[in-house]
Amino acid sequence: MELRLLETDAERNIYRAGMMEARAIKGGKFRETARSRVSEIQLTFARLYGVFDEADPNRLLGGFSIHCLNEFSQSFPVPNLSHLPPSGIYEAGQLWALSHEAALAMRKGSMILLGLLQAQALLIYPIIIPRDISLFYKVFRRVGPPFELPFAETVTGDKVYMQAMLLEGDDLRQQVDDASRDGFETRRGHSLLKFAAPVIGISKLRDRSRRHAAVAEPELLPTGTDD
Numbered sequence: 001m002e003l004r005l006l007e008t009d010a011e012r013n014i015y016r017a018g019m020m021e022a023r024a025i026k027g028g029k030f031r032e033t034a035r036s037r038v039s040e041i042q043l044t045f046a047r048l049y050g051v052f053d054e055a056d057p058n059r060l061l062g063g064f065s066i067h068c069l070n071e072f073s074q075s076f077p078v079p080n081l082s083h084l085p086p087s088g089i090y091e092a093g094q095l096w097a098l099s100h101e102a103a104l105a106m107r108k109g110s111m112i113l114l115g116l117l118q119a120q121a122l123l124i125y126p127i128i129i130p131r132d133i134s135l136f137y138k139v140f141r142r143v144g145p146p147f148e149l150p151f152a153e154t155v156t157g158d159k160v161y162m163q164a165m166l167l168e169g170d171d172l173r174q175q176v177d178d179a180s181r182d183g184f185e186t187r188r189g190h191s192l193l194k195f196a197a198p199v200i201g202i203s204k205l206r207d208r209s210r211r212h213a214a215v216a217e218p219e220l221l222p223t224g225t226d227d
Contacts, residue, residue: 001052001054001108001109001197002057002192002194003106003110003113003192003193004049004051004052004193005049005191005192006048006049012043012048014060015050018060018062018063018098019063019096021098022097023096032151038151041072042093043094045067045072046065046093046094047066047067048064048094049063049064049109050062050063051097051105051106053197061099061102061106062097062099062102063106064093064094064106065094065095066092066093066110067090068086068117069081069086069087069089070085070086070087074123075125076125078144078147079123079143079144079166081166084120084121084168088118088120088121089119089120089121089123090114090117090121091123092110092122092124093124093125104198105198107179108195109193111176111178111179111180112179112180112186112195113190114172115176115180119172120168121166121167121168122167122168123164123166124137124140124164124166125163125165126162127160128161128162128163129146129159129160129161130154130160137165137167139167140166141166141167141171142164147162147164148161149162183195
């Protein structure tokens with residue numbers, strides 16, 4: 001598998017199109033408000049990484065955004081992370097995948113990347129209402145109480161709530177070690193990572209993604225069609 005940094009406008013547009021395709025297939029239960037610009041800020045200014053199958057290198061299977069807190073601030077004022085230097089904290093979001101297998105590969109690649117970046121903590125903001133997808137992140141620690149997301153609403157106009165979660169210290173190092181155990185290659189300043197696909201065979205991953213088996217893999221930050 002390959003995890004690539006998407007740097008050109010064309011690549012970033014392909015990322016957006018793939019994200020909209022995946023989320024349209026699985027359906028969305030909430031949307032951003034008309035005035036919100038949260039997702040647009042991340043998609044424009046954060047680093048976007050995409051996961052690819054080397055056997056079909058032009059087929060984008062999924063991706064995520066990531067930025068360091070010394071590049072721009074965390075998306076929400078909670079939690080207080082003053083115990084860590086901004087240069088060591090990364091926030092991830094805008095996650096999407098065309099299959100469960102692609103999501104597993106993306107998670108593995110992201111942990112390898114965090115190790116290479118010498119990250120001290122990874123911050124995420126999963127939705128908990130209308131659907132609690134924080135349950136997918138059992139290795140993360142909940143930080144503070146849930147909070148209302150002012151930039152989004154359910155499709156019926158109800159409030160949306162999020163939960164800040166953090167992976168840091170020994171727990172983060174363990175995830176990085178597990179992901180890196182069977183080796184990987186990195187090139188061009190970590191803008192390209194190559195690693196073995198987790199759990200299932202590569203050909204099976206490719207076949208399933210082509211059938212558009214978009215799954216409800218949890219998004220980390222909201223966009224207009226998030227679950």
